[in-house]
Amino acid sequence: MASSSFGPICLLVLGLVLNLAVPSSSQTCISQTFSKNRLFHRCNDLPALGAYLHWTYDPAKASLNLAFMAPPAKSGGWVAWAINPTTSGMIGAQSLIAFRQSNGSMTVKTYNISSYGSGIEPSDIGIKMSDPEAEYSGGVMTIFATVVLPGNKTTINQVWQVGSSVTGLSPEKHAFGQANLNSKGAIDLLKGQTQVVSSGNSRLRRANTHGILNAVSWGIMMPVGVIIARYLRTFKSADPAWFYLHASCQFSAYVIGVAGWATGLQLGKESKGVEQTTHRNIGIALFALGTLQVFALLLRPAKEHKYRFYWNIYHHSMGYTVIILGIINIFKGLDILLPDKKWRHAYIGFIASLGVIAVILEAITWVVVVKRKSGSSTKLHDAANGNRGRQP
Ligand SMILES: *[C@@H]1O[C@H](CO)[C@@H](O)[C@H](O)[C@H]1NC(C)=O
Numbered sequence: 001m002a003s004s005s006f007g008p009i010c011l012l013v014l015g016l017v018l019n020l021a022v023p024s025s026s027q028t029c030i031s032q033t034f035s036k037n038r039l040f041h042r043c044n045d046l047p048a049l050g051a052y053l054h055w056t057y058d059p060a061k062a063s064l065n066l067a068f069m070a071p072p073a074k075s076g077g078w079v080a081w082a083i084n085p086t087t088s089g090m091i092g093a094q095s096l097i098a099f100r101q102s103n104g105s106m107t108v109k110t111y112n113i114s115s116y117g118s119g120i121e122p123s124d125i126g127i128k129m130s131d132p133e134a135e136y137s138g139g140v141m142t143i144f145a146t147v148v149l150p151g152n153k154t155t156i157n158q159v160w161q162v163g164s165s166v167t168g169l170s171p172e173k174h175a176f177g178q179a180n181l182n183s184k185g186a187i188d189l190l191k192g193q194t195q196v197v198s199s200g201n202s203r204l205r206r207a208n209t210h211g212i213l214n215a216v217s218w219g220i221m222m223p224v225g226v227i228i229a230r231y232l233r234t235f236k237s238a239d240p241a242w243f244y245l246h247a248s249c250q251f252s253a254y255v256i257g258v259a260g261w262a263t264g265l266q267l268g269k270e271s272k273g274v275e276q277t278t279h280r281n282i283g284i285a286l287f288a289l290g291t292l293q294v295f296a297l298l299l300r301p302a303k304e305h306k307y308r309f310y311w312n313i314y315h316h317s318m319g320y321t322v323i324i325l326g327i328i329n330i331f332k333g334l335d336i337l338l339p340d341k342k343w344r345h346a347y348i349g350f351i352a353s354l355g356v357i358a359v360i361l362e363a364i365t366w367v368v369v370v371k372r373k374s375g376s377s378t379k380l381h382d383a384a385n386g387n388r389g390r391q392p
């Protein structure tokens with residue numbers, strides 16, 4: 001019955017992983033990384049002035065955590081990123097402008113642009129900004145800030161600009177070339193200006209790969225492998241097919257899981273500042289238990305051996321521990337990575353359906369066992385002890 005549908009699941013899942021794990025985008029911003037391990041969920045290669053915008057949008061706070069990168073027109077120049085709440089151009093732009101101060105350190109100041117003239121001075125803007133920071137390296141200035149979007153809008157008019165000099169705190173007029181005039185446009189924060197949405201920079205992409213590998217291995221394939229072992233062996237016709245299905249499913253899950261585990265160690269090593277202690281420790285425990293299970297398979301006593309009973313208890317308790325820890329760690333990982341809500345929902349949906357399937361199969365198993373009881377009462381005894389069917 002179920003053997004025909006469970007078998008290909010492992011292969012299907014494997015194909016899916018390989019598909020998802022291979023990144024596909026040609027945007028430059030994807031490979032850009034930031035100091036202090038800053039991560040942004042989306043990025044965009046802006047169409048003018050060699051500029052890039054990276055951002056994470058938080059709908060609950062209507063806030064935008066952003067990094068704007070652009071090369072200033074000259075090394076003593078400035079770069080600016082602005083939201084224009086009223087129109088699409090420069091007049092009315094609520095701007096963040098970064099430049100090097102006279103004492104040499106970088107700064108970001110806010111400017112309410114009300115004319116095309118020179119001599120603008122720092123001022124309050126109609127947008128709440130926090131954590132401003134600026135960096136200058138490799139000829140590129142970067143503005144970091146968190147801004148609260150006016151009116152909780154997810155499509156905003158952005159304007160960006162670069163200039164060649166600053167007097168005191170006053171950025172001098174920029175050039176008026178074609179690029180300087182084209183550096184504006186609406187941006188949909190939930191999609192991306194050009195609708196070519198990327199998932200962010202390379203570290204985030206690797207964190208996503210880590211999440212996919214581990215969710216598929218510990219969170220999907222292994223529970224399916226347990227269900228195969230627990231319920232298929234009730235059916236005499238599925239013997240010994242269930243064993244090979246179970247072993248190959250768990251072994252391929254283990255291989256993917258070890259790959260995912262290794263990417264996790266690498267991610268952990270890179271983010272020295274932020275320790276994900278629980279997630280990391282559960283991960284290490286999972287690797288250890290999973291490895292023990294593989295060896296347990298190789299060292300299992302023969303079916304009739306007197307220690308086989310104890311081996312079964314050992315193998316099953318280890319197995320269920322791995323499943324439970326694996327699921328817990330996937331939720332811990334989701335809390336760290338904070339992917340789109342649909343992924344958490346999809347996983348909850350998957351686990352719930354698996355639970356329902358397990359309950360149904362449990363019931364079917366008991367019906368089968370009770371029917372068998374009419375033939376032989378010892379088999380029921382066997383089944384009640386969790387020793388249904390045979391094991392090779
Ligand atoms: C912004 O709008 C979204 C959806 O319309 C809502 O869920 C969120 O709570 C709003 N945020 C604020 C700060 O008003």
Ligand SMILES: *[C@@H]1O[C@H](CO)[C@@H](O)[C@H](O)[C@H]1NC(C)=O
Pocket residue numbers: 101103104105
């Ligand atoms: C430069 O001056 C600003 C204030 O004008 C100050 O906040 C900053 O710490 C100074 N940087 C250095 C390196 O002295």
Ligand SMILES: *[C@@H]1O[C@H](CO)[C@@H](O)[C@H](O)[C@H]1NC(C)=O
Pocket residue numbers: 112113114124125126127
């Ligand atoms: C920005 O300047 C314009 C024109 O001077 C003024 O009407 C507006 O209130 C200013 N905005 C803020 C937030 O100060």
